[in-house]
Amino acid sequence: MGKRRQNSSFFSNYKFEYEKDFDLKNKEKLIHNLFSFFEKITKEIDFSSFEIGFSWPKKYDILIEFKYLVRDRLIELLNSKLEKKHDFTKHDAYFLIDLNKSSIFVYLMPVYVYGKYCKFSRGLAQTEYFCRFCKGNGCKKCDNTGLIIQNSVEQLLSKKFVPKFVSKQIVLHGAGREDADVLMLGNGRPFVLEIVCPKKRIIQLEELESEINSSFKEISVNSLKFVSKDFVAKIKSFPFKKIYYAVVNCSKKIDLNNIDLNKKIFIEQLTPTRVEKRRALLKRKKEIIFLNFEQINDNEFGLKLKTSHGTYVKEFISGDNNKTVPSLGSILGLNCVCKQLDVLEICDQKLK
Ligand SMILES: [Zn+2]
Structure with missing residues (x-):
């Protein structure tokens, strides 16, 4: 897997040009012209x-008082005539009035939307990854897309969110992630969408939600709401327990009668081989509870299990060359492989 592309609040900005007849000596005219831009x-x-913010031409010998006066007067007009609040620490928009370049640069702060998604398709990643061969520039390996997996939850959501918010792009921050071939069922997985450079911020999220749900058969979303930026860190660090359903394939015929249900099993997992490049090599202690077994045929059974946050389920089933101890395979005394996996529930009741 390639590295996830970088996201940035200052991903880009909008630039507007105005006519060059601004009279820098005449403050009333300058204020009037600038204010008409804001209108x-x-x-x-x-x-x-x-x-x-202002960038004043150096060639003009303008007094400091003049500059402050123009700025203060403009702020006052935006407040009284357009009902916009001046806030130098927390604001939706930052305007850089560059009188050298006859341009006004607009930096729009991201909007954050919380929600939960379900995924009903195997072969849909959560987010896009840059192709590691060309680092996103496009090559033969990635069919010139620059991306490893072309279809993702993020990409589907961007088709609806980007035009609605008239934004440049969206970045999906998930509360963990499932593999592309794993379904996400139940109430869904919590996420926060960072909507980058949104020209629109006032959107009816209920409408958007039903539009998404009627447009795509691969995914659905629920519980959409506006949140602050700190929600990203919150959902990323919250220790969600999860309930999975796995189809397990075994090397020989199995007898499921000796397996204890509803008993805590303590395991130790070393970072799996398949994610070694992306994750630190660590030994993690995890808990697993078997909730239910059902025989499918002689060599296969369905297993419902509850796991602690960050458990690698496929590796728990196979043992991953003894990197997970004990494993389902070692408990049963067989070779086991996870043939299919679904997330049935992410237990997020305590997330507020
Ligand atoms: Zn490539």
């Missing part, structure tokens, strides 16, 4: 709070 831009961009 126009509020029709295109949603923001309730803002900050303004």
